[in-house]
Amino acid sequence: MAQAFIRIRKVCVAALLTVTLATGGQAEELAVVGTGDGIEMLQALATAYNAEPGETRIAVPPSIGSGGAVAAVGGERQKLGRVARPLTEAEKAQGLVEVPLVRIPSAIFVHRDAGVTGLTSDQVAGIFSGRIENWNAVGGPDLRIRVVRREETDSTLAVLRASMPGWRDLVLTTRSKTATTTQDAVETVRQTPGAIGFGPFSPALAGTMTVLAIDGHAPRDPGYPSAVTLALIYKAATRDAASAAFLAFATSERAGRLLAERGGAPLKP
Known part of the structure; x- marks a missing residue:
C-alpha cells in the first residue's frame, strides 16, 4: 500500500x-x-x-x-x-x-530618385549646410534636395562632426526635417523623393535606397572617413x-x- x-x-x-x-x-x-x-x-x-x-x-x-x-x-x-x-x-x-x-560605418544614404551613387565630402557638407539645394548641381536630376538630419545629441552626428571633412563646425540647414531616431531617419529618406540622410551603416539600407560612396570610398572600405x-x-x-x-x-x-x-x-x- x-x-x-x-x-x-x-x-x-x-x-x-x-x-x-x-x-x-x-x-x-x-x-x-x-x-x-x-x-x-x-x-x-x-x-x-x-x-x-x-x-x-x-x-x-x-x-x-x-x-x-x-x-x-x-x-x-x-x-x-x-x-x-x-x-x-x-x-x-x-x-x-x-x-x-x-x-x-556612418552611412550617407539617399532616395533612389536622387540619381547619384557617390559624392565628395565637400559636396556632402554643401548639401547638409543648404549651400547645395538641387541634385542637378552634383550630377543628378532637376530635383530639390530634402535634408533629413538628427538632433545635436545624436551619436552618428557626433561621429560625423569628429571625422567627416568639413563637418566639425558645420551649421545644418534649417530647411530640413529632424528625425528623432535612426529608424525614423531611414524611413523618411526611403519614402521621400530627393531626400538625403545619415545613420549607422547596414547592408539592409541598400535594399531600397542608395548608400553613397564618399570621396570614392564605400562605407566598408578602409579609407572611409567616418564610423561609430x-x-x-x-x-x-x-x-x-x-x-x-x-x-x-x-x-x-x-x-x-x-x-x-x-x-x-x-x-x-
Missing part, C-alpha cells in the same frame, strides 16, 4: 512539473535598451542567443537613444543598455561600465548572472561572425 502511494505521488509530482514548465515556466525577459545604431545587429544576436536553451530571453526594443540607455541603466531600471558614444567620466563614476562590440562604435553598458551594482551570460555571448567569436555578416567590424573586448 505504501509503495503504491509513493508511485502515485511521483506521478503527480512529475505531471505538475510538466504543466509548470509548459505554462508557468516561461523564460525571464532581459531587455537591452538604447540607441537605434546597429539595432539589426543586436536583434540578430538576440535571436541566436534565444535559440539556445536557457532561463533568460533577450529583447531588443525600439530606440530610446544612447542617453536613454545611460539613464535607464544608471537609474537601475534596466540591467543592460546599448550606446553609440563613449561613456563620460561622470557616467563611469556612477558605476556604469561599457563593453565595445563593433565598429559601424556600438557598445553594451551595465552597472556594476546590478550586474547579475543573466546579464553576464549575454555579455559573454555578445563578445564571443560566434557573435563576432554575426556582426561581421551585417556590415560591422567586431571589436575584441
Whole structure:
C-alpha cells in the first residue's frame, strides 16, 4: 500500500512539473535598451542567443537613444543598455561600465530618385549646410534636395562632426526635417523623393535606397572617413548572472561572425 502511494505521488509530482514548465515556466525577459545604431545587429544576436536553451530571453526594443540607455541603466531600471558614444567620466563614476562590440560605418544614404551613387565630402557638407539645394548641381536630376538630419545629441552626428571633412563646425540647414531616431531617419529618406540622410551603416539600407560612396570610398572600405562604435553598458551594482551570460555571448567569436555578416567590424573586448 505504501509503495503504491509513493508511485502515485511521483506521478503527480512529475505531471505538475510538466504543466509548470509548459505554462508557468516561461523564460525571464532581459531587455537591452538604447540607441537605434546597429539595432539589426543586436536583434540578430538576440535571436541566436534565444535559440539556445536557457532561463533568460533577450529583447531588443525600439530606440530610446544612447542617453536613454545611460539613464535607464544608471537609474537601475534596466540591467543592460546599448550606446553609440563613449561613456563620460561622470557616467563611469556612477558605476556604469561599457563593453565595445563593433565598429559601424556612418552611412550617407539617399532616395533612389536622387540619381547619384557617390559624392565628395565637400559636396556632402554643401548639401547638409543648404549651400547645395538641387541634385542637378552634383550630377543628378532637376530635383530639390530634402535634408533629413538628427538632433545635436545624436551619436552618428557626433561621429560625423569628429571625422567627416568639413563637418566639425558645420551649421545644418534649417530647411530640413529632424528625425528623432535612426529608424525614423531611414524611413523618411526611403519614402521621400530627393531626400538625403545619415545613420549607422547596414547592408539592409541598400535594399531600397542608395548608400553613397564618399570621396570614392564605400562605407566598408578602409579609407572611409567616418564610423561609430556600438557598445553594451551595465552597472556594476546590478550586474547579475543573466546579464553576464549575454555579455559573454555578445563578445564571443560566434557573435563576432554575426556582426561581421551585417556590415560591422567586431571589436575584441
